[in-house]
Amino acid sequence: MTSSDLPNPHPAFSRLWPWLAAVSSxxxxTLCFPPYDQGWMAWIALMPLIGAAFAPGSRWRRAVLGYVAGFIFFASVFWWLSSLADLYRNPWLLTLPLLLALYMGLYFGFWTWFLGEVLAALDPDRTFNRSLRNLALGALGASAWVAHEWMREWLFGxxxxxxxxVALHHDLAMIQIAEITGTPGLSWLVAFANLMGVIIVRRIVGELGPNFSRRIRWEFSLTMALIALVFAFGIRRLLHPEPAETVPLRVVAVQPNIPQTDKFDREADQRVMEQIGQLTELAVLGKPAPQLVVWPESAVPAGMFASEENFHFVMDIAQQGDFSLLLGSVDFDPxxxxxxxxxxxxxGHGTGQQSYRKMHLVPFGEYLPLRPIFGHFLGALVPGDFTPGREYTLLHLPDPPTELGALVCFEDTLGELTRxxxxxxxxMLVNITNDGWFAKTAAADQHIANxxxxxxxxxxxxxxxxxTGVTAEILPSGQVDAWxxxxxxxxxxxxVQVPVHARLTFYTRHGNWLSIVAMGLTFxxxxxxxxRRLRTAAAE
Incomplete structure (x- = not known):
């Protein structure tokens, strides 16, 4: 008995269930990520879509099924972008998540199309009756998933x-493998588990019969062994972290909680500076005195160099104690x-100034892609473009001597840049950001999860x-201490305990090596x- 011998369901259901499967995935x-945060669902979330992709049908239908699933996911998980409509009083911005999903859904469409092509080449009869072939199909499908996530990270900005x-961010044991593979390794593992779950069920159903127990099927054992190995590695890392010499650094973080509407209102500039000034003056009175005071991105309206008043305000704060002040600002190169x-x-009380220029800009926020085209529609929203920085500049803290990597805005979501x-x-890494753009939505929780x-x-x-939050320390284990x-x-x-001579991890030294391997395997x-398709066509 094979899967092709199974009774055919009702024709109407046969036409409808692949689309229901795509919607389900x-x-x-969406439920895997904040605000729902049901990360355990990641282990099964792709299974309905995979089942639909493995079903008979045209390659283009498979691509559309993936596109539908991707559109629903991206439109839902990034719905917080629609909050910009209230901020800018522009109802057209309610469509931003939909417009983003129209593009992002293409990645899922590619993936389901890929699954169908590779399945047709490896197992055209869909029997799923060979362990090695099934494991190869799972590994290649997982690699294609990592490949499209990597493309999504850099293509078109x-x-x-x-x-x-990232759906596994609450599972500290599982995520420790990131020191070797980065997040691509976890994405690969979760996609592989989803693929093998469908393949194993298809094989069991197809081989039910009197000889079922006489065959050894390695798919389940090897998949569970791989997951257990990653989990065991994480447990060992958590229980026995590598010893490292550290030096204490006294840090003050200021969270002004200023509404974004006030940042747009030039009449509110004085009030905004008074708020952050009062908070900082109180903070530096503490004993022992701080060695580093951190302000968030865009804490000073229009930036430190926007006017003499702004400049003197920041310098007056910097001169109030023996601390260094880290802040975000706009800088103009004349x-x-x-x-x-x-x-x-x-x-040095403001006498020394060091700067890092943000390298990865936010499209449609800090610059407008294809401005000659989009400028007619969004020019008022993004009137000018920032220029990306070109150097991974470290900032040197004199007391205690510490090298800081400053990440601005959503740069802390980018593994390749950060490493x-x-x-x-x-x-030590320091992220200064302002998620107040998106009000009380899931944006801030998704940001820190990444x-x-x-x-x-x-x-x-x-x-x-x-x-506006989340102001916190993330320990090297990934544990979050919300401040x-x-x-x-x-x-x-x-x-904060700052490592003095910490080793470089495998990921730090080699970056997204797994993504490169996955891209090669995909091609x-x-x-x-x-x-194989050409040979089959020639044989016919």
Whole structure:
């Protein structure tokens, strides 16, 4: 008995169930991420879609099924983008998640199309009766998933939020493998488990009969062994972390909780500066005195260099104690006539200034892609473009001597970018950001869920100072120590243990090596499928 011998369901159901499966996967994937945070669902979320992709049908129908699932997922999980409609008083911005999903859904469409092509090449009869072939199908499908997530991270400016592996952010044991593979390794493992779940069920159903128990099927055993191995590695890392010499650093993080509408209102500039000034003056009175004070991105309206008043306000704060001040600001280069989004470190009572220019800009936020085209529609929303920085500049903290990697805005969601700072010598990572753009939505929770992996990948502490939250420390294990509740004005003083001579992890040294391997396997599988199709056509 094979899967083709099974009784045919009602024709109407046969036509409808693949679309229901696609919708189900889109919904299940959405539930994996904040605000729902049901990460365990990641292990089954893709199974309905995979089942539909493995069913008989045209290659284009498989692609459309994937597109439907992707559209639902991206439109739902990024629905917080629609909150910009209220901020800008522009109802057309309610469509932003839908417009993004129209593009992002193509990645899922490619994946389901790929599954059908590789299945047709490896197992055209859909018998799923050979363990080695089934494992190859699962490995190639998981590699294609990692490949499309990698493309999503950099293609057309890149928007790599919420790869599949991030759904496991609450599972500290499982995510420790990120120091070797980064988040692509977790995405690969979860996609592989979903594929093998469908393949195993298909094989069991197809081989039920008197001889069922006489065959050895390795798919289930090897899949569970791989998951158990990753889990055991994580448990060992958590119970026996590598010893590292550390030095204490007294940090004050200021969370001003200023509504984004106030940042747009020039009449509110004075009030905004008074708020952050009062919070900082209170913070530096604490004993022992802080060594580093951190403000979030865009804490000073229009930036430190926007006016003499702004400049003197920041300098007056910097001169109030023996601490360094890290803040975000806009910086203008008059020689090149270019604006930069920067992280500034003021040391020595403001006499020393160091800056890092943000390298990865937010499309449609900090620059407008294809401005000659989109400028007619969105030019008022993004009137000018920032220029991306070109160097992974470290900021040097004199007391205690510490090299900081400053990540601005959503740069802490990018593993490849972050690891270059650590590779260059960063002992600690600091993210300054402002998620107040998106009000009380899931944006901030999704942001920190993605940022957790930067600490694990590089085994460095990550301090996040935000306007509205989540202000926190992420330990090298990935554990989050939330310092302040979201949407609460205040400051917090903490002692952070900074590693002195910490080793470079495998991921820090080699980056997204797994994504590169996955891309190579994906292209090789497509070439194999293409050649097999040509040979089959020639034989007919």
């Amino acid at each position: 889109g919904v299940l994937l 890149g928007f790599g939020w919420n790869p599949l592996g 020689t090149k006539q270019e604006d930069y989004n920067t992280a500034l470190l003021l040391t 270059h700072f650590v590779q260059n010598g960063a002992q 940022a957790m992996f930067r600490a694990v990948e590089n085994r460095r502490p990550l301090i996040r100072c935000t306007n 302040l509740p979201p949407f609460q004005q205040g400051f917090v003083a903490r002692e 090789a599988a497509l070439a194999f499928a293409f050649v």
